[in-house]
Amino acid sequence: MSHHLVEADQLVHVYPDGTRALDGVSFTITHGESVAIIGANGAGKSTLLLHLNGVLLPSSGSVRIGHTPVTTATLGHIRRTVGLVFQNPDDQLFMPIVREDVAFGPRNLGFSGPELERCVMDALRQVDAIHLADKPPYNLSGGEKKRAAIAAVLAMSPDILVMDEPTSGLDPHARRQLIGLIREFQHTRIITSHDLDMVYDVCQRVIVLKDGRVAADGPAAAIFADKGLLEECRLEQPLRIQGCPVCGGRPC
């Protein structure tokens, strides 16, 4: 496998209305890393994610995926390498049945016949959703929709998985299942979330965004130990490493 670096270099994005959503963001994520991008609402997380597969292009600075810069000329390659799972699965499951939806990406890549079938089934198997193949998306529960949406992205065999708020709106059981699933993936994973306990479970590294800038970048344990930093960025420690709600003592 090639080295699928994700590099942002002095990335700036200014929306047409003048909002400076990203203001000089730089980082390098190496192959197989699992990285969380956290920050308050409006800190620039979603804008950043949309740059990773070229839905948005930088106003200045650059994004490189495995040494290929993200530009209009390289979009085809970039979108095959970077799979983006949207926050709201309803926006992503646009085909009438799950099987068709999972097949959408591979078909665009030129798959057909038994090869396509195998590709779709493999993706569904990875998220434990083969039984959902012939269901229409509106008949699925939140957790099932999420899994189907992830399968739709996996079917394109991306090297890098980017997920926007994967656990939002899931019940505890579905959330736990999803965490197990994400931990098993071998891809480079980039996740944004407000679910900091999930982040603590899934990611070794955390990048904290504040007002479009990187406020901190380091190992999850170190970032989550820094209460001052988290508070300043409108975040808090994962509940698990906060004190016991009854006696106030630290969990051991």
Added chain:
Amino acid sequence: MPSLATTILDLRQLDTLARQNSPVHRLDARAKTVVTLIFIICVVSYPKYDIAVILPFSIFPICLTTTAGLPAAYLARKVLAVLPFVVLVGLCNPLIDRETLLQFGQIPVSGGWVSMFSIVIRGTLTIAAAFILVGTTGMTAMTAALGRMGVPRIFCQQLLFMHRYLFVLGEEAGRAARARELRSFGSRDRSIASAAALIGHLLLRTWQRAERIYTAMLSRGYAGAMPESGDHARLAAVDLAFMAGWILIFAVLRMTHLPGLIGPAVKAVFS
């Protein structure tokens, strides 16, 4: 009047029906679409005062419903729900066309009433046929069939997306309407202003959603054309037989005046 939510749930049932298995369900979607279209054209093509000659055409929806095992009561409810719009179309006829056309016992019946009744009959038949088509084929197969029959791709995509997001939009509209109701404290003041705001809000939300969906499509390699389904099955003998049979029946019904033939025959038998 059933609420928006129940209407939408009911539409979903049409999708569920389409996933059943019956001789009619197994037919090629193109065959069913063509036959239904010809049926509709035949029914609509009669002169405006015709009623009796149209009635024999009901054999088509009746036959298909029974062979496909569709719940007749459900279909009837669906047709009834749409019928008011059909009545609306013909509503002015009795007012404009007052010339007495026929005598029903002692009661003179004007041409307007006859033509309105004719419109209602045609409406019932064509709407029933359309529901049966969707209920035995499913929207996906139907749009694919339309595409393969040469309907421009862009229309097929629109149809597909409309069908997919009708439910999502319906749910959103339902939530917004409930939120408004909860804060209007039972007052009957349903002003145009608040309705307009609600509809405008829905439009903006739909717009945003459309943009997100498009982004999702781009992310998965969409480049302007929906990928081919790869289904290149040819029409089977049974499909051709289905088409030929029904087209023949429609042709015979359209060319002859069946009630006009049967009526005197029945009279002759009883006299």
